[in-house]
Amino acid sequence: MSLQIGFKQVLRISPLQKTFRSAGSIAIYERQASQLWSPSSYNHVTSRLASTKSYTPKTENKKSKVSDDQDAVQLFYTHRETGTLTKPLATSCLRDLDRRNRHDTGLGEATIKWMWNEHDRYEFPRDKDLLDQMVKHLVKEGKEDMLWNWIEQKSRKTDSLGPKDRFVWRSDAVKSLVRAKAFASDADNLDGALESFERARRSTYSIPLAPARMTMAQLLMMPKDKTGIDSVDSKAEMETPKWPNTSIELWEDFFKGTDRHQDVSEPLSVQLPLYHPGGPNAMPFLKHCRYLATKEDLVRNMAKRPSVTPWIARGRHAEAVLRQQGHEKDADWLGEFIRDLHTKAEPLRRKEKSRKVEKFARTNKK
Known part of the structure; x- marks a missing residue:
């Protein structure tokens, strides 16, 4: 069979890829393709196919809601058994249980088992709410x-895809986990959340951590x-x-890993010390603001x-810390700088207010 004929046959086969849902079906398709044409052509086209977003039935995009007279657990299992469970419906079931403070139903475990082989088909922002609810229940x-x-x-x-695309479910799952651990804890500390972040950071698996770090x-x-x-004015x-x-030790371990990829105008390394568990330190923030005062383009952006x-x-908090610690002149300078920045940001606030008004109007439109 010539390469040209083989190429045409594969092109006729390739649309079927859109309907394949299982890894087994994809493997069959790839074996068929590899028998028809050269390795170089095969590698090029299969990489293109693999990078295409997986097919999602339209029914999964429809809004689903658990009504007040329905039992979310029973509804979840009924649809799962009949093969009609969708991600929006699963999200609604988990959210309903969370609203009722029912976290002893095992639905978090049932959801992750249902989604077990869908891990790398996770899409942001489509599946974010489902992931957040599932993680909250699992915790x-x-x-x-x-x-x-x-x-x-x-x-x-x-x-050929970068880590952010290949491992997006890992990235967002860790982000959801640290938040869930924070709000699930009865203690007045973030030790559990920091330990989870540290576990992800030390993992031998590739986990993009920028979202979880922020x-x-x-x-x-x-x-x-x-x-x-x-204080006057x-x-x-x-x-x-x-x-x-x-924990100060856990806080400092986290602090060491900040700012490698942060914007130079708003580094976390000068903000976090304002909330150090051993006591606030406003000097790094003050020093950075003095630097910003010499960079009009950074302030404008x-x-x-x-x-x-x-x-x-945080600037107002830093000013208060400085005044409390007796650094009145530094506090005066920082207060003036923050007020000037607040004035410069007025157009942004007007735009944001207008956006919220429009969103509210759309939401409440009959």
Whole structure:
């Protein structure tokens, strides 16, 4: 059989790939293709096919909701047994149980077993809510090891893709895990979440950690409450961390791995010390703001990004820390810098407010 004829035959076969759902079917297709044409042509086309997004039935994109008179557990198992369970419906079942604070049904375990071979077909943002709910239930069911086994499965995606695409389910699962561990803990620390992040960091498997690292940092800087200070023309607010008794050792291990790929204008290395479990340190933040004051282009770009809002809040916290520690002149300078940044960010706030109003109108449109 000539290469040209073989190529035409494979082109007639290749559309069938779109309907293949199992790894076995894909393997059969690849064996058929390899018998028809040269290795170089085969490798090129199969890599293209492997990089194509998997087919998703339209029914999976329809909204599903558990009604008040339905039992979410029974509904889940009924549809699973009949083969009609979809990801939106599974998400709705898990969310309904979470809303009712029912985490003893084993539905987290049932969901991950149902999704076991779908790990590398995970898509963001389509499957994010399902993953978040599944992880939350698994943590509360004490089935975290099952999640790690799911995370550490091999990817069947082509090697030509980068780690962020090949291992996206690992990345988002760890991100969901550290958040679930944080809010599931009855303690006033983030030790469990930090230990999970550290396990992922030390894993011999390739796990893109940027999303989980940012989530972990946000948790470490999350305030429980804010207290204004008595100062003229100052909006400084002292923030109390939500989890104040986090292990200093675990905190510092996490801190060492920050900022390798962060934007130079808003590095985590100067923000995190403001919430050190051993006591806040505002000096790195102050020093960086003095640097920013000499870089008008960086400040101008900062004012256009949504991340400027939490930066301003942390600046007000830093000012309060400086005043509490007796550094009045430094606090005055920082307060002025933050107020100026707040003014520069006014167009962004107006745009964000308009976006929220439009979103609210669309949501409530009859």
